[in-house]
């Protein structure tokens with residue numbers, strides 16, 4: 001399929017599964033929220049332009065999701081994904097619900113003393129720390145939408161989606177009509193989806209009713225009541241071809257083609273999402289992409305192949321969004337079980353990318369970045385013959401940056417030490433041509 005005939009919405013809808021993983025939502029949360037939100041937008045009689053702004057806000061609403069994962073882990077100590085999803089099931093503005101939430105998610109395996117201590121810390125930090133958690137996520141999401149060239153209306157809808165009708169939301173405590181209408185729609189659609197997918201549409205309707213006037217705009221909640229009884233909406237949410245179903249609700253005539261520049265921009269934007277997950281992977285994906293391109297040029301790889309390799313490098317660790325920060329940021333040695341979870345991240349990279357138009361072509365190479373020529377890598381234990389030149393270059397570029405960067409369990413390594421480790425692996429684990437090119441690059 002030529003990239004110029006592919007719609008941007010199909011790509012973003014496919015990649016939104018990576019955002020679902022980061023937030024601990026079941027696959028398809030953003031896509032289903034999009035169907036619910038667009039149904040509300042149509043029922044409200046929004047213009048085609050407004051619907052288009054809303055459509056992309058719904059697909060990208062969680063683009064800032066990874067930027068508070070490390071902080072959520074620091075605060076709660078358990079799995080950030082579980083804590084992030086759990087926040088939606090409680091009306092956290094009520095003290096009773098806050099206590100129940102913290103008891104559920106803070107140090108789930110810890111001793112009672114540790115859980116009580118966590119609660120005391122969270123209570124002391126209070127709304128200011130909650131605000132900071134939402135703020136970084138909302139700001140980052142809006143910034144990514146703007147960088148991808150979406151409208152100010154789309155970016156604002158993302159930034160303000162966690163504001164509440166009565167002023168009790170975040171990040172700014174906006175009230176009523178101060179909150180942009182599109183943001184109110186995104187906010188309601190995401191909560192409705194979470195309850196509908198876990199406990200059924202009737203429960204979603206009940207929660208919207210309970211939170212009307214506090215979380216939600218009463219008029220909008222009324223419109224939701226009128227569409228919530230429509231089985232076609234929930235059937236669409238259960239569609240086995242969810243991405244196609246989402247693509248079909250994009251307003252006609254407002255479709256955006258995923259040209260080469262857009263594809264590059266999306267790969268860079270998702271590299272930011274991936275690298276924001278942990279303080280130890282700051283700019284890792286972008287640096288790996290730079291190393292990979294430099295090695296590819298030195299080895300005379302074709303232009304088309306180099307473009308593809310760069311995108312694969314930017315997205316190679318997208319599966320890391322599935323790994324909890326309690327493991328990614330662990331200062332000590334990983335347990336065998338934790339190590340198994342880390343080793344699954346290239347498998348998730350494949351699972352995410354394989355079904356995305358255009359990026360599906362590079363899913364295999366991107367997910368082969370921990371393989372070794374001698375077949376002792378992971379997760380497929382591929383032999384050398386199963387690794388393309390691009391995949392082999394990516395393995396070297398990834399190692400080069402991983403060894404050069406700070407890690408939770410060790411500091412930076414000097415360039416000479418990095419090169420000597422690559423040399424040790426030359427021919428056994430790593431492709432000699434790429435190692436030699438990397439050496440010339442660093443020296």
Ligand SMILES: [Fe+2]
Nearest residue numbers: 316317369370
């Ligand atoms: Fe990796």
Ligand SMILES: [Fe+2]
Nearest residue numbers: 284316317398
């Ligand atoms: Fe990596």
